Amino acid sequence: MAKTIPERKGPSALGVDAELARRLLHDMLLIRRFEEKAAEAYALGKVGGFLHLYIGEEAVAVGATSVLRADDYAISAYRDHGHCLAKGADPRRVMAELFGRRDGLSKGKGGSMHLFDRSVNFLGGHAIVGAHLPLAAGAAFAIKYEGRDAVVVCYFGDGAVPQGEFHESLNLGALWKLPVIYLIWKFGQTYGIPSEKVDGMDVLAIREVVGRAVARTRRDKTPSLIEADTYRFRGHSMRDPAGAVYRTKEEVEREKQRDPIVMLRERALKAGILTEADVQAIEKDVNDRIDEAVAFADASPEPPDEELFTDIYKED
Ligand SMILES: Cc1ncc(C[n+]2csc(CCOP(=O)(O)OP(=O)(O)O)c2C)c(N)n1
Numbered sequence: 001m002a003k004t005i006p007e008r009k010g011p012s013a014l015g016v017d018a019e020l021a022r023r024l025l026h027d028m029l030l031i032r033r034f035e036e037k038a039a040e041a042y043a044l045g046k047v048g049g050f051l052h053l054y055i056g057e058e059a060v061a062v063g064a065t066s067v068l069r070a071d072d073y074a075i076s077a078y079r080d081h082g083h084c085l086a087k088g089a090d091p092r093r094v095m096a097e098l099f100g101r102r103d104g105l106s107k108g109k110g111g112s113m114h115l116f117d118r119s120v121n122f123l124g125g126h127a128i129v130g131a132h133l134p135l136a137a138g139a140a141f142a143i144k145y146e147g148r149d150a151v152v153v154c155y156f157g158d159g160a161v162p163q164g165e166f167h168e169s170l171n172l173g174a175l176w177k178l179p180v181i182y183l184i185w186k187f188g189q190t191y192g193i194p195s196e197k198v199d200g201m202d203v204l205a206i207r208e209v210v211g212r213a214v215a216r217t218r219r220d221k222t223p224s225l226i227e228a229d230t231y232r233f234r235g236h237s238m239r240d241p242a243g244a245v246y247r248t249k250e251e252v253e254r255e256k257q258r259d260p261i262v263m264l265r266e267r268a269l270k271a272g273i274l275t276e277a278d279v280q281a282i283e284k285d286v287n288d289r290i291d292e293a294v295a296f297a298d299a300s301p302e303p304p305d306e307e308l309f310t311d312i313y314k315e316d
Pocket of ligand 1: 079127128129130156157158159160
């Protein structure tokens, strides 16, 4: 059997064989070396204007492109060399563009931030933060209008998130069901404030992340943004008690494997922090209190009609 790289934990179900591993490594290295050379050329005065490097972030472009087809599209911001090369542009023509030469992808008229290669469906390099998000939606709309099944991958940094285009484009994408994947290369903060993503099903991870944010917010008087990745087991409301109107029962059952209560219980038992007897005592205590709450509510009388006109915060 062919050797495979063990899969990382996570949602990916893709196997990685030697050929794919070679391709991924090759494409990432190509971008890395290309940019090292571009930086050198810049220092030598061969590249005019701006030059934003992508070094260290190659995995995003290469990993994403590796699951695209040739008829799919990519569009990016000004940090675009990696996305353009990964999509298959000729490195010679990309370098020539950086140098402002006639054989460049945009005939030397665009430079580093304005690469464009129709032959590989790379829709640009865009210098204005957030400006290409609606273009991605537009390209996706065209695909849908023409009845094709291609997709658009739109890369951008988290700096675009506070821009109106971000909200407008994602909203239109959702409403019109456009085939576009918005991929944020997150480097630091979202909305210009400290932000973190956390597994919302892991109570200990949430303690850690929120604990950090509370300390920072208290100390620096700055807002924080936390994205807790969760899964609600029940429906939107009791109109959908089974929670299966917009998702399948199988999906819900699968996600229940991540039940935060079960996970904490198992971890605590495994680590010997709690015993079975402790867990049973907790369960009994909780059940008693809930039974008591129901009995209390059952025993409480209906409010009299005159209560309709009283202020609950006023002293009797
Ligand atoms: C509308 C707009 N405002 C400001 C700028 C100036 N600008 C260039 S890069 C940049 C930061 C963008 O950060 P981010 O999107 O997170 O990408 P990163 O550079 O970190 O990869 C800004 C504000 C711009 N190009 N466009």
